[in-house]
Amino acid sequence: MKANFGKKEGEYSRLVSKSSNKLLNSLWEKKQIPEEGWSEHTLDLFLSWLSSHDTNNRVDMIPVGAGEREGRVLTPLVQRLHSNLTHGIGRSGNLLEIQPKALGSSMLACLSNEFAKHALHLLGLHAVKSCIVVPLCTGMSLSLCMTSWRRRRPKAKYVVWLRIDQKSSLKSIYHAGFEPIIVEPIRDRDSLITDVETVNRIIEQRGEEILCVMTTTSCFAPRSPDNVEAISAICAAHDVPHLVNNAYGLQSEETIRKIAAAHECGRVDAVVQSLDKNFQVPVGGAVIAAFKQNHIQSIAQSYPGRASSVPSRDLVLTLLYQGQSAFLEPFGKQKQMFLKMRRKLISFAENIGECVYEVPENEISSAMTLSTIPPAKQTLFGSILFAKGITGARVVTSSQSKTTIEGCEFINFGSHTTEQHGGYLNIACSVGMTDHELEELFTRLTSSYAKFVRELAKEDERINSSGR
């Protein structure tokens, strides 16, 4: 039965529609992260509005598809997990092009690129001119950058690669059709730092044969973030592109400051960062940032097809949900948590007769020596930690043996250097870590270590007694 809806209700309803339209249109006009975060209801409203722009969701007429790809989705559950946005982003041959069938998905892509730029500005990279969110891992994104520079440097065969013992970084070079010239880091007290001299020499010698220098700003201690300022100056001096692998470096204020400085004093062509590691979204995307508008355009053009819109969607939803006000919070929190973790680790190390490497520029990862554990048992200690529900903690042992990756041989792979050491434990404090988690980490670390040592002792006893 009809309730008595009257003039007042009608007016309110018009106000509601007006407010919604205003909110959405204003978002689209500004293309900026809103100041205050949005509620889940508002996110629903946003997704409904956006997906209405894709032709297969038209409400004013039944769409008829006469092409080979019309966003048809068979399974209702799958449809829903994509919020009816099924066309992907980009158009054959350019990730930035508007797809006429899928204006909503194209708007989503555009918003994600603009939001990413806004986020980098908020974090301190004010000079960034343009960003693109790609549904690719960091390695593929590095590869895409290198690929897009090929035509510019027709004689290039090599990429100067500052050794970082992570497979995907190295592979990204081969994937793009180049070969690495490997520069080992040098030891500076506890830290492993960039061998700037060698890079300079190589570039002077090889010049046009070099496609770019790839530096890395986020890494496991005791490796330090690379000296991007110095490399940037060298690249500028010799007109060689500079590619920064900043995988999870947005978490570190110091790293951001250094990248900004590197741009000011020299040359940075593209900075690549993982979406999941910095923005707390699921794995699957990266954001490529550039200090010139056209740098991104050429990268977008080198992607050969249409791509998933999911990473773009996840980033946009997350930044809408946070708003500017809450966006910086987890980064500030990470800084505090890292210091707390460091203090706790130093104290734990002291108790057990170990020490923590001093790597002042690495504000994410720490390394504690494992000198009291026989090298042959160190890996076992790592797997005990994993069994205790601690993920990401990583035992690095030292070894003279060779590891071959894509045809390159590495001694002591995993340690970022051929130099031998006594073994160490890496733990990192990433954005999103909670106080409770940190407490729990040290509780488990302590008890696991105690148990491990007791068992080692028992074993020794057995060996000793059986050895008699």
Next chain:
Amino acid sequence: MKANFGKKEGEYSRLVSKSSNKLLNSLWEKKQIPEEGWSEHTLDLFLSWLSSHDTNNRVDMIPVGAGEREGRVLTPLVQRLHSNLTHGIGRSGNLLEIQPKALGSSMLACLSNEFAKHALHLLGLHAVKSCIVVPLCTGMSLSLCMTSWRRRRPKAKYVVWLRIDQKSSLKSIYHAGFEPIIVEPIRDRDSLITDVETVNRIIEQRGEEILCVMTTTSCFAPRSPDNVEAISAICAAHDVPHLVNNAYGLQSEETIRKIAAAHECGRVDAVVQSLDKNFQVPVGGAVIAAFKQNHIQSIAQSYPGRASSVPSRDLVLTLLYQGQSAFLEPFGKQKQMFLKMRRKLISFAENIGECVYEVPENEISSAMTLSTIPPAKQTLFGSILFAKGITGARVVTSSQSKTTIEGCEFINFGSHTTEQHGGYLNIACSVGMTDHELEELFTRLTSSYAKFVRELAKEDERINSSGR
């Protein structure tokens, strides 16, 4: 208040848990598309079970993350749109490796690869030995294949490319660091077919400089699917890899038969197909199939990082939802619908004084001449169809002008040939098209054409009268 739950209810509950476990374990053991499709409830059960295998969803202990990437997701809505599977697939440097932190995501990846293989077997590609689902578009997947072959053919610089006027296909070659040797199709009555002779000659001449030959099996009429059998024989004879771009070719029985024959009589190294175009899932993934187990292994190893699990998830959910019984239905339906569309198009063409190209091997796309529309007005006709809610219908005009893509010049880009023609309209019948849609398509086509012709006539009148 407690109801009187007794022995009977307890037994039934144990039976329920047992049935669920049996279903899921048996799926995992067999890694095959089940015979009957699963309900949404069962899909929920499956997703809950799977995500329980990722460390951050452990129910027996609170997981503690001490690494740089722990599947942390900030926004509840995003978490939910990923069904708590947030770690992605693969491990730094190999898409097929198991991620210890994310066993559930790894199992999902494995299931998607096995399901893809099973699906291809059901469709008739019985000799396929191995498949991988990648969260990449078709172009990127082609590129990944080429990249993975680089080390095997160190002298290779070129890819023999049978002209297909689609940017992403061409770009995939450049993206991988090679250059195309372009072979134009030749005219055979209405069809544009593979110039086998020329391919043979090039391969004889260039030998080791050729990385591979790339053929295309799904395309817009009047281009015919390539003669993969002949090319495959040539490739086998000269020991050159053969890469098949089968973007949306799984829809065509004839194409599948030809790929199977090509493998039998010669050499096919990898066959790449789009997920969304063949399996009715959202844009974002592709499946690469090979007739040898190790071919896929080396492709998987060349991906430099961890990747989104979304396309794998979408494929698995869709195939579980369909089951074997319903899986083949839409393909059979496409065949019928294509014949129906063809008949209707011929009849429509006759009515308006046009004709439909005879391209017997193309079972997906048709082309109708537009000789009665002045070339200068043809594009307008296309945009009228789009405005009427018809997506994917595509007007192709003929032109002498050049289009430059990645430095290559093409005359008459869009027509797959430099040959001039009188303009035509492409419409395709893809998997998922419904009877209702087809009816509606011709209703709108007929009325749009009538209106368009009337307006052309009026305009002519105006011009004539003003011209007097």
Next chain:
Amino acid sequence: MKANFGKKEGEYSRLVSKSSNKLLNSLWEKKQIPEEGWSEHTLDLFLSWLSSHDTNNRVDMIPVGAGEREGRVLTPLVQRLHSNLTHGIGRSGNLLEIQPKALGSSMLACLSNEFAKHALHLLGLHAVKSCIVVPLCTGMSLSLCMTSWRRRRPKAKYVVWLRIDQKSSLKSIYHAGFEPIIVEPIRDRDSLITDVETVNRIIEQRGEEILCVMTTTSCFAPRSPDNVEAISAICAAHDVPHLVNNAYGLQSEETIRKIAAAHECGRVDAVVQSLDKNFQVPVGGAVIAAFKQNHIQSIAQSYPGRASSVPSRDLVLTLLYQGQSAFLEPFGKQKQMFLKMRRKLISFAENIGECVYEVPENEISSAMTLSTIPPAKQTLFGSILFAKGITGARVVTSSQSKTTIEGCEFINFGSHTTEQHGGYLNIACSVGMTDHELEELFTRLTSSYAKFVRELAKEDERINSSGR
């Protein structure tokens, strides 16, 4: 990076917003089931729009709650399962009142009432003037009607109740504070039909002591739907309200015809039907229909509080999803399926030496005799069917023992009559039953019966042999 969104995209976006607004406003204006069903995307749009009208979802300002109930929901999952509509419907003391805090929920309630009326019109109850959807079971809804009539008939103590062996029907009378005068049905060949004479006599004798007569139109065979026309004439003649329990009677064309006729030739004050049984929504709601506007108003006013909006939501979503075009389909289908079931049951009965009762007016439930099964074993047969996954099939045995419900004693409860019989099996064909299900039902029935008979035989043998 910004894509080149231009004038064309801006125009299309405005068109999109306009179309959405038009669709939603037009729905609200007409308050009618749309002709064509809506897609899931459009349902999302509708829910987002609706929930925007509740104050706690305002997007233009942050709402501040200063009352004792503000729609606060703690758990995100719960919030989502309610699509952000958390205020319920109605206002302290009237289900039809608009809740100022929750205009969206109030609109939803209004739409559900109007849709229910529209649906009844489409089904043939054209004279219905007003409906209300209540989040109550059928029994409670009957009770609510009786309660609302109390003031009108201050001397009333009794409800004339035409025996139907279903507890909730009887209890609804006691719940409302009245007592039943029980009238047993009379046997007419196979059917149990209304004893019109007795009803007439009681009403003549008791007059104002009678609150109303309650008839039942949907029941298990061999009970027939009540003779609502005759009762309606009696009620009109003596000015006694007539309450129709039409729990799942909307499925039967014949029942609808009879209710319409009863209204024309006499008096029907309210007709109550279950939502889940007729409209394929989850259990939890009912719709009360009346042929006069003010009848519903007074029922709505007697509900003492605010109520769940879930049944209203489920009905509205379902009718939007179906549209008028598909709404009648399942009802037509039920009719065919019932005839098919009947034919199959007759054939099955013949094969095993049983027969099916002829109850021509019951178009939903059938009953087959179980004369070949010893009475003591009949219940066992029923539980075997349940174990085979057949739900709803019901074995009715005959018994002289008494069952007491709310103080009333019944002989042979479950059979709708004290008359003894040889036992029978009830199966029903409800709306939503599929062909596949029907086939499967008879397959399992046949095999279960065969197995049951074999085991009975074996048992007899054992008894016989042990008896020697």
Next chain:
Amino acid sequence: MKANFGKKEGEYSRLVSKSSNKLLNSLWEKKQIPEEGWSEHTLDLFLSWLSSHDTNNRVDMIPVGAGEREGRVLTPLVQRLHSNLTHGIGRSGNLLEIQPKALGSSMLACLSNEFAKHALHLLGLHAVKSCIVVPLCTGMSLSLCMTSWRRRRPKAKYVVWLRIDQKSSLKSIYHAGFEPIIVEPIRDRDSLITDVETVNRIIEQRGEEILCVMTTTSCFAPRSPDNVEAISAICAAHDVPHLVNNAYGLQSEETIRKIAAAHECGRVDAVVQSLDKNFQVPVGGAVIAAFKQNHIQSIAQSYPGRASSVPSRDLVLTLLYQGQSAFLEPFGKQKQMFLKMRRKLISFAENIGECVYEVPENEISSAMTLSTIPPAKQTLFGSILFAKGITGARVVTSSQSKTTIEGCEFINFGSHTTEQHGGYLNIACSVGMTDHELEELFTRLTSSYAKFVRELAKEDERINSSGR
């Protein structure tokens, strides 16, 4: 392609299934709110598991429905919003009975009843023996209690009702078929308190004609929660049932203490509380608590049908999500917030020349005089607050006029007393209110008041000048 899943992964997978089963079985065994809250993932797991117990979700065989109600749901969206639990709770005629078709839904109902009891214990009502969650508003639940006591007190016609100006409370009495004997509160300084003497006298006089006394423990100031201890002693002395309307009283420690004391020193037959107001779930349910096991059983039996499982589900999900550890938090927080609100209100009142009533026993609602606003303008002030986004704040004016509800006449309805006063503003602090909200409330209150006063002044000026 198959990844190399080995023994280790197999073991982990078995561990995962074991952990899940253990968690769920242990929950079911204990039927207690878990100590730690569950994640959304675990809630999904729980819902999947539960719904697997309903026959129509069986995974081991295809269920066949042969009844009139089989949980069929037409619309996928509706199915999903019910997490596949569509059968409702209870069985024709008893809310506590197990529904054989729907064991999962029955388990859910059972868990909700046990969780409710556990929650009341945690809050301090340790003597509660049994609870039932009903999908009914508070008023209907009160009515259900009264209905269930009818048979026990066959001569009862009246309910002694301590005036509380809320329609649903009064209506619940009429709904159950009784009439109220209204007892006005008496003034004790600022508070309106229970007139214990009068209640005692009425019960002495009327005895068996009284069904029960209904007290109210949560109300708007200046009405005080009723003196349940004194009434309880009277009821015990005269053997009259005592029904406590504790709608949102669980929020107040003092109220809980008093109900516990009332039970100890006298007689409390049932205590009814709203789910949404106390547990932060959507509107639609209530929990009835009793200090004797069989009290609830007879209430459950008087519900005439099967009911929605949604309120039970919402409660269970919420309590699982919170866990015991977080469950008490919002209640503690409410206490602090109420004191803060009170301080702020007193300070605001002082500033504008008003005062706040001293009602020490009311720990939820406060009332501030509005003596400085002319009575005729007070309502306007209320609607201005609403327009500013403040919901729930309520202006109460004084009036000599009569309001008729269900035939009863009230003078000054809304004030809980016929006594005249100068008008006041009610604001409440309910569970879930946040600091931010409180701040915002006073900011808006202050600015709205200032604006309102300015406009009153202007208006006065106009009147004065025009009056000259």
